[in-house]
Amino acid sequence: MEKIDIVLASGSPRRKDLMEREGVEFTVRVSEVDESLEPDLLRQPEEAAKKLAERKARAVLEEMLNEAYVGTAMVVGADTMVVADGVIYGKPEDEADARRILGELSGRAHQVITGVSVWLAGAPANEEDISIAFRSFAETSHVFFKELDEELIDRYIATGEPMDKAGAYGVQGKGGEMLVERVAGDFDNVVGLPVKRLIAEFGEFFEAAK
Numbered sequence: 411m412e413k414i415d416i417v418l419a420s421g422s423p424r425r426k427d428l429m430e431r432e433g434v435e436f437t438v439r440v441s442e443v444d445e446s447l448e449p450d451l452l453r454q455p456e457e458a459a460k461k462l463a464e465r466k467a468r469a470v471l472e473e474m475l476n477e478a479y480v481g482t483a484m485v486v487g488a489d490t491m492v493v494a495d496g497v498i499y500g501k502p503e504d505e506a507d508a509r510r511i512l513g514e515l516s517g518r519a520h521q522v523i524t525g526v527s528v529w530l531a532g533a534p535a536n537e538e539d540i541s542i543a544f545r546s547f548a549e550t551s552h553v554f555f556k557e558l559d560e561e562l563i564d565r566y567i568a569t570g571e572p573m574d575k576a577g578a579y580g581v582q583g584k585g586g587e588m589l590v591e592r593v594a595g596d597f598d599n600v601v602g603l604p605v606k607r608l609i610a611e612f613g614e615f616f617e618a619a620k
């Protein structure tokens with residue numbers, strides 16, 4: 411197989427760390443996408459997570475092809491969402507929103523769903539022969555929260571952790587243990603990327619990137 415250029419279509423430092431930890435060689439490229447969801451997708455979180463991951467990867471691939479990229483590329487997009495009783499929680503809008511979300515997650519179990527979308531493109535020098543294929547999957551983990559009182563929520567918000575994270579918390583970061591009782595399923599998936607499954611499903615491409 412030809413050498414493959416792996417591109418992580420994500421601005422998340424956590425996803426970058428997870429890929430690096432597995433020894434993958436890749437570059438990062440981020441493109442703005444519309445993260446709003448059609449009403450029917452709001453009721454299907456796995457589909458929604460896959461859809462947003464697809465948008466992210468596709469937007470980056472399109473930019474590359476517009477810049478006349480030549481080669482074989484694998485573009486990986488991901489989107490992580492927290493879901494409790496069918497309600498999707500994204501990133502908090504502000505501290506008050508973070509306080510509300512953490513209050514709602516207190517003492518309960520929720521799902522963390524990461525949609526992953528992998529786009530493969532073969533772009534030879536003759537640009538008429540570009541081939542594109544993609545495949546997406548969603549991985550679900552379960553997170554059990556402790557009972558959180560207001561004082562603890564305030565202390566947690568003061569760590570600054572919630573603002574850039576789905577569900578207003580980071581299981582891995584400072585203070586994650588203040589909130590989380592246990593995780594069932596893939597821990598990396600909660601952090602933002604089920605990297606072992608990604609590599610297992612696309613092993614030959616990761617090999618070809620070396």
Ligand SMILES: Cc1cn([C@H]2C[C@H](O)[C@@H](COP(=O)(O)OP(=O)(O)OP(=O)(O)O)O2)c(=O)[nH]c1=O
Pocket residue numbers: 419420421422423424425440466488489490491492501522574575576577579580581582600601602
């Ligand atoms: C639940 C949870 C989420 N997160 C993070 C993972 C993601 O970075 C973020 C969810 O937002 P996403 O929209 O999935 O990703 P992002 O905006 O950070 O990056 P990009 O769109 O460029 O790919 O929340 C944690 O770090 N720890 C956690 O425990």
